[in-house]
Amino acid sequence: xxxxxxxxxxxxxxxxxxxxxxxAVRALLWLAVVGAVSAALIFRFTRWGAILPRLQTPRVAxxxxxxxxxxxxATIAAFELSMPDRSPRWAWLPxxxxxxxxxxxxxxxxxxxxxxxxxxxxxxxxxHCFVFITGASVPLAIGLFWMxxxxxxxxxxxxxxxxxxxxxxxxxxVLQFFHPFDVTVIDLALHLAAIALVVLIGTxxxxxxxxxxxxx
Amino acid sequence: MRAAQAGDxxxxxxxxxxxxPFIRSMLRRHCSHTQDIEExxxxxxxxxxxxxxxxxxxxxFSPWLASIAARRGIDGLRRRxxxxxxxxxxxxxxxxxFADPAANTDIDALGVPEEVEQLLQRLPPRQRQALEALKLxxxxxxxxxxxxxxxxxxxxxxxHRAIKALRALLR
Numbered sequence: 001x002x003x004x005x006x007x008x009x010x011x012x013x014x015x016x017x018x019x020x021x022x023x024a025v026r027a028l029l030w031l032a033v034v035g036a037v038s039a040a041l042i043f044r045f046t047r048w049g050a051i052l053p054r055l056q057t058p059r060v061a062x063x064x065x066x067x068x069x070x071x072x073x074a075t076i077a078a079f080e081l082s083m084p085d086r087s088p089r090w091a092w093l094p095x096x097x098x099x100x101x102x103x104x105x106x107x108x109x110x111x112x113x114x115x116x117x118x119x120x121x122x123x124x125x126x127x128h129c130f131v132f133i134t135g136a137s138v139p140l141a142i143g144l145f146w147m148x149x150x151x152x153x154x155x156x157x158x159x160x161x162x163x164x165x166x167x168x169x170x171x172x173x174v175l176q177f178f179h180p181f182d183v184t185v186i187d188l189a190l191h192l193a194a195i196a197l198v199v200l201i202g203t204x205x206x207x208x209x210x211x212x213x214x215x216x
Numbered sequence: 217m218r219a220a221q222a223g224d225x226x227x228x229x230x231x232x233x234x235x236x237p238f239i240r241s242m243l244r245r246h247c248s249h250t251q252d253i254e255e256x257x258x259x260x261x262x263x264x265x266x267x268x269x270x271x272x273x274x275x276x277f278s279p280w281l282a283s284i285a286a287r288r289g290i291d292g293l294r295r296r297x298x299x300x301x302x303x304x305x306x307x308x309x310x311x312x313x314f315a316d317p318a319a320n321t322d323i324d325a326l327g328v329p330e331e332v333e334q335l336l337q338r339l340p341p342r343q344r345q346a347l348e349a350l351k352l353x354x355x356x357x358x359x360x361x362x363x364x365x366x367x368x369x370x371x372x373x374x375x376h377r378a379i380k381a382l383r384a385l386l387r
Contacts, residue, residue, distance in 0.1 A: 003236060003254060003257055003258055003261070006258050006261055006262070006359065006362060007229060007232040007233060007236070007261065008229070009362050009363055010228070010232065010261060010262070010265045010362060011225045011226075011228045011229035011232065012225065013362075013365070014220065014223060014224075014225045014228050014265075015223060016221065016222050016223030017221050017268055017269040018269060019221055019269055019271070019272065019273065020269050020270055020272075022272060082270075083270050084267055084270055084280060084283045084284050084287065085275070085279050085280040085283040150269070151267065151269075151270050152266055152267050152270075154263065154267070154283075154284065154287045155287065
């Protein structure tokens with residue numbers, strides 16, 4: 001088919017479109033909504049007596065802050081990457097805080113003597129963490145992808161990867177308020193497995209979820 | 217582009233015509249095959265159409281357009297290398313390469329065009345449209361989607377169903 005003909009066809013079927021707001025604004029809108037819901041859940045269900053002394057420990061405070069920052073930076077990166085003219089280097093934005101989060105969690109394991117079970121934590125809690133992170137990530141990912149798909153990303157893989165990292169980090173952040181125990185090796189492994197599973201599902205389903213059928 | 221986002225068809229047509237040489241020259245830096253370049257230009261135009269809501273009128277237009285063209289150029293080169301890996305191109309027309317003369321006459325003997333035409337008329341309109349665009353006119357999925365108004369997914373499904381239906385009709 002000739003290029004001239006395609007131009008004619010495209011012009012003939014043109015309909016007005018609503019210009020997307022800047023990605024940073026859309027990311028902040030998403031973070032505001034998710035932040036409000038997370039705050040409501042945390043204030044409603046947290047046992048502050050157990051959490052507050054923990055948050056005064058520098059390592060736990062660092063881990064919690066790094067988790068929140070990973071959620072924020074990954075979400076901003078996903079919205080930026082969904083636009084055609086943004087640098088692919090945005091994908092690196094959540095990496096420093098992710099490393100900080102993993103490092104602080106790893107330190108928690110070490111300080112816990114690499115034990116498999118916590119003295120003050122119930123056995124079997126790790127499985128609940130896995131279910132919580134994956135379960136909470138699903139509705140969050142659906143909402144985030146619904147917003148991201150409006151940009152019809154040209155390269156959906158990095159968008160899906162950092163987007164799902166953002167929702168998994170959000171779920172892990174909220175979980176820290178319901179999980180007032182030092183992290184064991186099993187906890188950490190299952191947290192990582194849950195995050196990896198969420199990212200894997202998100203990246204696998206990226207084309208239908210992000211309306212990226214034009215992607216090669 | 218701002219006028220095009222508001223639905224001004226004349227402005228959009230003028231814009232697409234004006235940017236086409238720019239896209240072509242940009243892609244020519246990465247690929248020398250004329251037909252491939254034209255396919256990438258068309259891909260770029262179709263993609264621009266799909267993502268026109270992402271252009272921010274407060275930002276420069278050229279980098280936005282260049283990013284789309286570069287992306288489609290990379291995809292085109294990947295597609296080309298995939299095709300080159302699995303297909304052998306030939307200078308000859310296919311019918312000239314058959315050693316058996318009957319192979320060249322069998323197609324004519326079947327009277328295919330009329331028969332195919334009659335069979336196509338028996339298909340549901342959307343299936344017929346998908347089959348004609350993709351298989352008979354050999355359009356790419358994106359071209360066919362632009363022309364038919366069907367989504368890429370719907371085209372694939374309808375083409376598949378059309379072939380299945382034709383197979384059943386021929387039995």
